[in-house]
Amino acid sequence: xxxxxxxxxxxxxxxxxxxxxxxxxxxxxxxxxxxxxxxxxxxxxxxxxxxxxxxxxxxxxxxxxxxxxxxxxxxxxxxxxxxxxxxxxxxxxxxxxxxxxxxxxxxxxxxxxxxxxxxxxxxxxxxxxxxx
Amino acid sequence: xxxxxxxxxxxxxxxxxxxxxxxxxxxxxxxxxxxxxxxxxxxxxxxxxxxxxxxxxxxxxxxxxxxxxxxxxxxxxxxxxxxxxxxxxxxxxxxxxxxxxxxxxxxxxxxxxxxxxxxxxxxxxxxx
Numbered sequence: 001x002x003x004x005x006x007x008x009x010x011x012x013x014x015x016x017x018x019x020x021x022x023x024x025x026x027x028x029x030x031x032x033x034x035x036x037x038x039x040x041x042x043x044x045x046x047x048x049x050x051x052x053x054x055x056x057x058x059x060x061x062x063x064x065x066x067x068x069x070x071x072x073x074x075x076x077x078x079x080x081x082x083x084x085x086x087x088x089x090x091x092x093x094x095x096x097x098x099x100x101x102x103x104x105x106x107x108x109x110x111x112x113x114x115x116x117x118x119x120x121x122x123x124x125x126x127x128x129x130x131x132x
Numbered sequence: 133x134x135x136x137x138x139x140x141x142x143x144x145x146x147x148x149x150x151x152x153x154x155x156x157x158x159x160x161x162x163x164x165x166x167x168x169x170x171x172x173x174x175x176x177x178x179x180x181x182x183x184x185x186x187x188x189x190x191x192x193x194x195x196x197x198x199x200x201x202x203x204x205x206x207x208x209x210x211x212x213x214x215x216x217x218x219x220x221x222x223x224x225x226x227x228x229x230x231x232x233x234x235x236x237x238x239x240x241x242x243x244x245x246x247x248x249x250x251x252x253x254x255x256x257x258x259x260x
Contacts, residue, residue, distance in 0.1 A: 030219060033212040040247045043205075046188060047250035047257075053185040080170060083163055090160060121178045 018104050025082045028075035035072040070119060077114040081107045155214060162211035169204040189254060198255040202248055209244035213237060 013019070038060075045056035059065055085103050088094050094103050146152040176197070180187050191197055213236065220232045 026215075026219060029212075029215045033216050036208060036212055036243055039208070040205075040243050040250075043201075043247050043250040043254075046185070046192060047253040050185040053188075057183075076170070076174075080167070084167065087160065087163060087167075118174065118178075 016101075018100055021082060021104050021107065024078060025086070028079040028082075031072065031075040032079055035075070038069070038072070066123070070123070073118050073122070074111070074115045077111045077118065078107070081110045081114070155217075159211065159214045162207045162214070165203065165207040166211060169200060169207055172200060173204055189257075192251070192254045193257065195255070198251050201251050205244055205247040205251065209240045209247070213240035216240070 042056060042060075045052045060069060085094070085107055088103070094100060144152070176191065177183065177188075180191060192201060216236045217233060220229060220236060224232050
């Protein structure tokens with residue numbers, strides 16, 4: 001293949017945190033696609049019966065899987081919040097640099113609060129360890 | 133412009149992808165759907181007193197919940213397929229790209245089919 005110039009030249013830009021948010025949208029989207037496997041497994045376990053569901057609940061409450069689910073919850077909060085930002089951009093709203101930076105900061109704050117709330121609801125209370 | 137299909141697509145303004153903004157549009161449409169369905173799902177689960185089999189099964193087998201769960205599954209799988217497709221198109225080169233695209237499509241359709249049948253099974257199980 002002919003060596004053509006590549007665009008965009010990612011590494012010549014001065015780093016801005018909006019860039020990190022941009023690539024994180026993709027990364028969390030990909031993570032959530034993998035999380036879809038867990039979601040489907042949960043539905044199948046629920047359709048199969050109590051024994052299968054309990055086995056899934058035990059699997060989901062083991063520490064490594066709990067960490068994966070926690071990462072999934074944070075990814076979900078991020079992709080959802082930043083997705084709203086993207087939908088506004090699609091309407092032509094908030095595209096100015098200052099606006100994009102402000103909405104980026106809002107997304108970060110919302111993600112922290114929302115993730116904390118969801119993790120507390122599904123992991124923080126006794127007897128609720130089996131959330132998908 | 134002797135090819136009538138080409139002439140037609142030029143008239144229709146579908147661009148080099150030959151399907152216009154279809155991919156873009158469906159990605160946004162499913163995003164909008166998920167903006168409603170995903171919070172519904174999370175809040176519903178959070179409001180359940182427990183997440184044991186009996187409680188969740190009763191919840192999932194009501195007609196409205198089964199219907200919304202089905203919509204959630206379809207929107208999730210469709211949105212995920214569109215997103216993964218773009219990632220593959222951007223980062224995977226050569227023959228592996230085609231393989232990855234087909235594998236991703238098949239896997240997403242499989243996940244949707246299995247999940248939908250699971251929901252149907254849960255809903256029908258409640259009727260006995």
